[in-house]
Amino acid sequence: MIVFDLRCGTGHVFEAWFGSSAAYEEQRAGGLVECPMCGDRGVEKAVMAPNVGAKGNQRSAVPAPAPSETPSPEAIKAALAAMAAAQAKALETSQWVGAAFVDKARAMHLGDAPQAPIHGQATLADAKALVEEGVAIAPLPFPVVPPETRN
Incomplete structure (x- = not known):
């Protein structure tokens, strides 16, 4: 399985799981991939940043961001994963x-x-x-x- 961050034509970003990159391309070409928020089928891969942790013996030079009311991408992905599990x-x-x-x-x-x-x-x-x-x-x-x- 492979996970991609996808973006629809209206700007919604969401995560989707596929059996392979080829499976994603086949489903997209067949019009089977659509935005879960608006139904747009003009979906493309979004830019993804790898989640690479810092080396254990180094501290980050960048201070942690202040807490805000906007959920983190990780929190959004966790919520979407929970919704997907509930749907399944x-x-x-x-x-x-x-x-x-x-x-x-x-x-x-x-x-x-x-x-x-x-x-x-x-x-x-x-x-x-x-x-x-x-x-x-x-x-x-x-x-x-x-x-x-x-x-």
Whole structure:
């Protein structure tokens, strides 16, 4: 696994895990990588700084920054990792329905199908239509790799 810091066209920076650099390139080229905050698919790798600790017998010449209300990048990454873990746990009890999501969610809403936790794919227009019809749906904060495309 490899982790990349990614940036969307609107400037959001987020972290994503991939099986390899080639897997990232394939998913990006296929339009499968999108910003979890705004859904933008114009995603590129962001500049990443390696986390290299100082030598144990040396002190930093730069004083530690004063505490502020802005969370550190490490705190943001930890929060995103916790959210990703929570999403993965929630999806364990949910069925992947892929492109049939809109039809299945609508059928459950209308009482034509039994209620069940599902997740899948929908266009923004289809998702808006479901919401306007009163169907209880919510976007997932992180992209989901369809089971049929996993190694």
